[in-house]
Amino acid sequence: MLQMASGIGRLSLESAFAVLGRAAELEAEGRDVINLGIGQPDFKTPEHVVEAAVQALRDGHHGYTAAEGIPALREAVSADLARRLGLEVDPGQVLIVPGGKMTIGFAVLMFAEPGAEILYPDPGFPIYRSMIDYSGAKAVPIPHTEANAFAFSAEEVLARITPKTRLIILNSPSNPTGGVTPKAEMDKLAAGLLEHPQVAVLSDEIYSQMLYDGAAHVSLLSYPELRERVILLDGWSKTYAMTGWRLGYGVWPEALIERARCLAVNFHSCVNASAQYAGIAALTGPQEPVRQMVAAFEERRGVTVAALNELPGVSCLMPGGAFYAFPNITGTGWSDKDLQKALLEEAGVALIAGRDFGALGEGFLRVSYANSRENIRLAVARMAEFLASHR
């Protein structure tokens, strides 16, 4: 009998990938499925970014790079943070990794172990909880409720800190809810954290450029009093439609960067060299493709929320960011999981049950509106027909 380590059994999967797989199976059987399940832009990576990767391969960038990433890319990240958010970041504190996810894993590995407590968003990106469970630390949910527009409040976070708390994971704009924590709450949180100097924060800001109604992003890294303990997670996947390239970065406090680099050496050595050159082109080239994509998402957000609110028993808040709507479906009489399954199998609409993002997501669905307006309208029309015929 093989004897696996106990933590391995506690890792969980992301249901977005399971739904993607099932949708592909149905399509292979000839069924027509509209995918509002997976969290990725339906845009192509901008052409000049693709060209930069091709050129890098032609130029012979085929080997390992420095584990932390090529210097020009780390400098480009630093310049981008200065341009967008007015932040001053030493390129030496930037760690290039294969996708945003890696920074989550590294932060949890750095702080979590049995006896420690880690705070994480509920509902939230499932990998937070999975990695905390793997580590054996206690996972303490921070509620993101409909009553609070699905964002975290400073009070809810601060109230959960104990002497055992080592790391707080925060995510604004949020996956799966699209909730955005306003600056006033961030200010309160930063002030409150001064009383807990032993606590580190992983701020997942991967949707930082997907904000609507003219809102400006508030980075937790912009609070000088927290600089020594905030790990910033961002990357290229969402902003530049580069999910399959596997490219992301973390900005680590000076005291942690060397250990983070050590994790990188142990796990992946370095990121694919040509993808890193693509990353430079994305950050230093024209930003118009990003603006166009975000403008398209903003328009689709309106279409999606209006259409969902027409469905009987469904109510949906207007999300402030990311590309997800999180409708409350309790009035339909369906459970979120049953409705997710039935909509995929019977109506050809792929979306994700709220509970797959945490216990507090029960009664909601995550609807990704990274799809064409026509498909969104058709998907909601299919939902309407389905609900009407299953009363």
Ligand SMILES: Cc1ncc(COP(=O)(O)O)c(C=O)c1O
């Ligand atoms: C909140 C959040 N963080 C991190 C990630 C991971 O991004 P990547 O695909 O770059 O690993 C995602 C992807 O869906 C996400 O939604």
